[in-house]
Amino acid sequence: MDQLPEVIRIPFEEAVDDVELEGWEDDWFSSATYDYERKLAEPKLDFVYNWVNGSEDEFKTIRHKYELVSPLNDADGKWISQHSINRYRDWDELRYSFRSVDRYARNITNKIQILTNSVRDNIKSEGETESLRPQQPTWLKDDDAVRQHVEILSQEDFFDGTASECLPSFDSLSIETQIYNTPSNVDQLVALSDDMSLGAPHSAADFFSPLFGPMLGFKSNHYNTKSIVKSDVPTFGEKPHLYYTSWLLNHRFGERERKAQAHFSHSISRRVMREAMASFPSPALRGACERFRGESKYQIYPWYTAFHYSIERFREALLWSFVMTRSDINGDGYLDWSERQVLLDAIRPGRQAMAREDASTPAKPAEGRDRMFYQLPSIHKQAGLQPPLSNVKVLWTSLDGPETIRDVKCYNFHIDSCFAESFDSPLSDASYLNPDFSTANIFAQLSRREPRCGDCLIKFMLSTVQRGLEPLLPPKTLHRERETVVKALLKYQHTVIEPDAMFVMVKDAEQAETELLDRTIKLNKHVGQWCFNDDVMTDDGDAVAKVNRVVQTMFKTLFPTKSRWEK
Template sequence: MLFCIGLGSTRNELFTPPLPATPKLWAGGSEDRLVTIQASRGAFVTDLGDVVEPPASQEIQRPQIFNQVASSEEPILQERPATIQVTKGSSVNDIGDVEEQQSLAEDVSEMQPVVADGGRLTDISKSQAATQAGNSQDPASISVQGAMTDKVKSAAGLLSPTAVSPGYVFPDTSNFERLNRLADELPDYVHIPLHMAVQEETLDSWEEDWFAHAVFEPKTHGSLKEPTIDFVYTWVNGSDTRFAETMRPYELNSSLNDDAGEWIASHGVNRYRDWDELRYSIRSVEKHAGSFRNNIQILVNAVEGEDGTMSKQRPTWLRDDSEIQSALQVLSQEDFFGAEEAECLPTFNSLTIENQIYNTPSDTDRIFAMSDDMFLGKPHAASDIYSPLFGTVMGFKPNSYNTIVPPSEKDALRFGEKPYLIYTSWMLNRRFGTRKRKGQVHFGHSLSRSVYKEAMEAFPRPALKSACQKFRGETGFQLYSWYNAFHYTIERHREALLWSYIMIRSDPDRNGYLNWEERQAIVSDLEEGLANEGRNSFRKRMYYYVAKSLGDAGLEAPKVNVETTWTSLDGPATIANIDCFEFNVNECLAPGFSSPSWDERSDNPVFSTAAIFDRLARQDPQCGDCLTKLLLNRVEQGLSPLLPHAEKDAEHRQTVLKALKRYSYVVVEPDALFTMVTDAEQVQVRLIDRLADPDKQAGQLCLNDDVTTDNENELLALRETISRLFNEHWGTPSRFEAWS
């Protein structure tokens, strides 16, 4: 099969032929001729070839698919090649069998949620969706109401700083077993309609010009307000004997426990060791982010005392009075886990806790999630984490994951975070289409509570299964919440643009079908954009103008994460490194798209907007990427070529603008330093000596405990060296400390 999209240096040779010398748009002429439109220096040359007969069959043979999980092993060839039946309501399951299914197109905005069950998409009612999502009380619960509900309010005065609710005991194990059974009945993923996802979003006056034209006019809109951000920590004091005794029976009953006791002996020492990092991390936040810090929240375990009463773990140095509760709250898992998820408590699994962070109560939507071994090393602006104009700040590692077959037992045994990245890649591929997705950097994570909530609700079975894992690895796999939230945000932004163009802008009569006149308009748009493909200077690269744009809006520019590599105002991040010199509308949009012959007598289901949207958004994401890039090439800046017309369709345009605001993001190369701490000498040379040089200081630091010695003298020397490092950089006590 000729897959006529050039993908530059990122192309997969299995899927694409060599790039042509000049850009081409493959389309059919009015007499069923194959027309090659070539772009050279902005001019079009029409090369009329021989008459090409329309395909006798609407089957497209796809190349064999390889497992592209990032690993050292050779790719695993699937047993059978996949064949896509390009007719209304059909697709291919995970091993290549053609199955009847609904397109996901309508559900992105107008239709009811669509639930995936075993690879098949089924259109269901709201009440059914709510039941499958594990919430039968509220039929709309599968939608995202936003985290700023009545639960998300100030925690000051509502939560005890030390005590757990009187008489509280951990749930009976029968509840754990019941929820595990319930999770097994839920779908792996669902599609949340855009209009439901954005219903809590609001627009001011600046979004229209900003998202459509990448312009902010301060004389018209004035200055925007700096955002406030919660800093949320996961923390445990492993030296607390009550913690060890509370955890012990769950360790003994864990599926990970072995007869020799090796797992219990190995998993707890450095994972739960305390170097007093939390105290100094909070000092670093107060020193370098105090101007925009909203609340500090410390997420802890409840522990059982000798008398059987339950209390929250709490740093011994932390003040215990009402004066600080307006700015700092200690939350046990019982304080913020969802009602159903709390039936599986307690958990000693950081992934499980992270999957519930969106439930922490607050009066702001924005979170910067940190571990206690993460520190701010330089002064920050709010825009180093989030800004109203550019959205969530994200950073990624070079390594990518692209799991296209179900993860195996071998994958579950891989080192560190890899099993969870592989599994979450598998889920994202099934929901949004197959592509490589980079792993997130190991530093603080900027998040929207409401988008985070949506990203978890979109995967009902994995989300509930995760809540029932008390230790990492008990069932092999879990959703990796940071990876999921970042890529869910990126994909939803892309999906909103494709839905806007195919379902709304290109179908002005809104009948769900692209007639010949409407198809010609799309080809014309693509021709215009193709003329500018390869002209790197044609579109203004907004990632070069982040600081200036923020300044125009009266917002402080980034101080640390100043190396921006992409913004969602430049388009989806998936188009950043692709070249689209050739685009075949008959392959990417629908067979016969370029000819009027195939629906002269009756409607052809392949020309339905739903089928074409699904093809671009999920089935052939490379096609969707190139279509988006070529359409954006029509203008020098902004996203206007993909938006509904302002005059003709104001209501849908408002929905799309809300979605673009909700899912906006910026990708940066973080100014950060990650160190696996091993011994005192290493800390002295790699950290203390290095950071003494102002030119070598880092904006963010993560000091991961990789200490293997149990020698008391070596541990004492390391503790003293770490203490010296901390006090040199964050020696001033914060107002939250009872003693220093």
């Protein structure tokens, strides 16, 4: 494990081996046009739950065996007594989340997968050796009709290679590093915890669109970790993992602030998640082998990684395309003076237009450029797709450019610092080749060493056209390179939304009744998604029972009808 590299850079030519084009993609990414006579099929999605029944005795027995040998265990047994108070408690949330999916997403569901721990199978014939079985919800039907829609996977079913040697895991982040291995005939999945439920009708476009990619939701807090050895790095909750993963992303893509993902359902491509984890080999394997949360000081955060990996790779594909293929006209790996002149002329109009910005004003969108995030619903309708029904507040699409350019200001863009010293002078390499002007160095400068410069270059170039990404794409004469870039854009495209959702951290019965029942459900308030997070930090039977009564009232009010998979 320690011999694996922290970070590797996967070439685009290799990264797009798993991408197939249907024929409309070049027009779509180059000019944001689509032949609306060619209707697209409505996507089907997998809903994948990370679930455990922490109340089952067999599960408790197995967990305790590993708790005793965990490095987190202490002589007084304090960690064992406290860490599982609320982490594995079962409020029967999964039953009601199933009801919500069946009610509000039935037409877009490919299948539902439950990822769970294995326990001893007490039912065995005489002479059989002891075997393990995945945990199964007691309320779930066990027949062929249900098995067509619902698949229960033990960790042994989808952890691969060396990671499988670390099982069992009792850490959701560990399990999520392997979620891309879940078997399916579709690439796109919607990952949920059992404390998440849908609260209103959803179309596929609330999660994923073939034209716009997965829908990504973010919190307002952001991270830009430049060192992980300082004492001010937090040691509790999800923050240590966000700090560490921010540091990894900075190491791979350059330093910038990156927002944390919202704590609701996560829409992700299996192939993108696979590539994201493969790009951080050692952190991904260490994360998969984390048996309990916090055993090592830092752990890769799979969703934070995958979301920003998609955004950064989309951006990187555009910069690679512009520098390596569009600007290097003779393809010799070096930008000579004539090629540099063409590049500088190309960015001049956008640079001049944005020179009027200053530090005190918000970043402005390019004048005259269509805002595709406003047009997303109408484009879906014209293409034969249902538009979003719940996540209707679309903030940005990758057809507007990678999300990184959304708020970038470019008034202080300088040629020398963004490209190389004397990049705009013919004298700088009149007598010899300047290694700073190699395409590899310029690409590294724009994509990683000075990421704001790369963002501004993209913004400059896109400001010259009304829509689409053509100014950054390889010339159409370079068929192989252009196909590679289009495949990369299809793979990494993304849309940023503000989720229509409500998150409640349940602490006690009085608070739950006030926030969930009195202020919300009794007032008939509706949201697209709910998340009821268990933060009841007591094992007192009476206190827990009071909370349970409130929670059950809430669930039965919101989701009174059984799902088709329920006994």
